[in-house]
Amino acid sequence: MSSENAVIIDLKFERREVDAALERAFTGRQVLRAADRDQDLSEARYAVVWKPEAGLFQRAPKLEVLFSGGAGVDHVLTLPDLPDIPIVRFVDDSLTTRMSEWVVLQCLSHLRQVPAYSKQQREHVWRELSQPEAKDLTVGVMGLGVLGQDSAAKLKVMGFDVIGWSRRKKEIEGVETFDANGLDEFVSRADILVGLLPLTEETRGIFNASLFGRLRQDGALGKPVFINAGRGGSQVEQDLIAALRTGVLGGASLDVFEVEPLAPGSPFWDMDNVIVTPHAASASDVRALFRNVEHQIVRYEAGEPLQHVVDRKSGY
Ligand code: NDP
Ligand code: OXD
Numbered sequence: 001m002s003s004e005n006a007v008i009i010d011l012k013f014e015r016r017e018v019d020a021a022l023e024r025a026f027t028g029r030q031v032l033r034a035a036d037r038d039q040d041l042s043e044a045r046y047a048v049v050w051k052p053e054a055g056l057f058q059r060a061p062k063l064e065v066l067f068s069g070g071a072g073v074d075h076v077l078t079l080p081d082l083p084d085i086p087i088v089r090f091v092d093d094s095l096t097t098r099m100s101e102w103v104v105l106q107c108l109s110h111l112r113q114v115p116a117y118s119k120q121q122r123e124h125v126w127r128e129l130s131q132p133e134a135k136d137l138t139v140g141v142m143g144l145g146v147l148g149q150d151s152a153a154k155l156k157v158m159g160f161d162v163i164g165w166s167r168r169k170k171e172i173e174g175v176e177t178f179d180a181n182g183l184d185e186f187v188s189r190a191d192i193l194v195g196l197l198p199l200t201e202e203t204r205g206i207f208n209a210s211l212f213g214r215l216r217q218d219g220a221l222g223k224p225v226f227i228n229a230g231r232g233g234s235q236v237e238q239d240l241i242a243a244l245r246t247g248v249l250g251g252a253s254l255d256v257f258e259v260e261p262l263a264p265g266s267p268f269w270d271m272d273n274v275i276v277t278p279h280a281a282s283a284s285d286v287r288a289l290f291r292n293v294e295h296q297i298v299r300y301e302a303g304e305p306l307q308h309v310v311d312r313k314s315g316y
Helices: 015-022 093-111 114-122 146-157 180-189 209-214 237-246 286-301
Strands: 007-011 031-033 046-050 065-068 138-142 161-165 176-178 192-195 225-228 251-254 274-276
Touching: 007 015, 007 286, 015 286, 046 286, 065 286, 093 114, 093 146, 093 192, 093 225, 093 251, 114 274, 138 146, 138 180, 146 161, 161 180, 176 180, 180 209, 209 237, 237 251
Parallel strands: 007 031, 007 046, 046 065, 138 161, 138 192, 161 176, 192 225, 225 251, 251 274
Antiparallel strands: none
């Protein structure tokens, strides 16, 4: 088999899942594992990566397309010696659907006071808490891309009032939208803020004390709630901890952190009003990822444009 058509796999995912998915993927192509340091990668044209090995690009100088193992590409764009070739990110129905499930679950959990009831259960306390309806709350979705738009639509189905914010204004039926300049008004209207932003120079640290302090303070939940499944680098954790401790925020659901895995000593673990998940809101399905990469390679080799190519200037 010619190594020119080879695909390099460099995915820091569960090894067994990758192996199982590879059994049925890339028929007729050589699959090269970058983790094998003796493997010759010098002729390969494609690589599928998630947090790749250092030195990959020196070992594979003929790469023509780089495929991200996930929807986010901050892990690729910050790599040293990144070649100037197209980077394709992973856009997939199942990934999108599972993210929306997580977002809806977190919004409903705060609406229906799950953290407070869990505490009461641990303490054997029988006490009914106030019970607003979804329509009484405005959920502000920050990032109206593939994931943000689907989450917004599904939050609407549950009855939430939904507003959205993105760099460029979007037209979404039933959702009031704001562009970059409308941040102040958008934030002041949100009882629950959902972060589904990529990590870029502009979004690093965007969830900070100033922003938390501008969220709506007199809503049906009493205090606003912050939910983030975008990237941890967008949240200033010191500010977030202070906002949760002082009651500027009433609660949070966090899937992503400044440093992952979250340190065992992090205060987030023990906060009664915080739900922590381990960057698991929507993991890539490896089989679907490989199908997607195969599809894109077929397009590329037929001279058709690649889809979901990252705009390096914007950083996502
Ligand atoms: P998209 O590229 O489709 O959408 C990104 C959205 O963010 C767009 O609406 C974009 O605005 C907006 N945006 C980017 N920069 C800014 C800015 N400076 N100001 C305002 N809006 C901005 O990405 P996806 O929806 O597919 O994914 C979003 C992120 O979710 C990923 O980058 C990744 O970090 C994270 N993710 C997390 C997962 C998890 O399990 N926790 C799983 C998968 C993804 P515009 O529309 O104007 O371009
Ligand atoms: C992704 C992720 O970017 O899982 O796909 O975080």
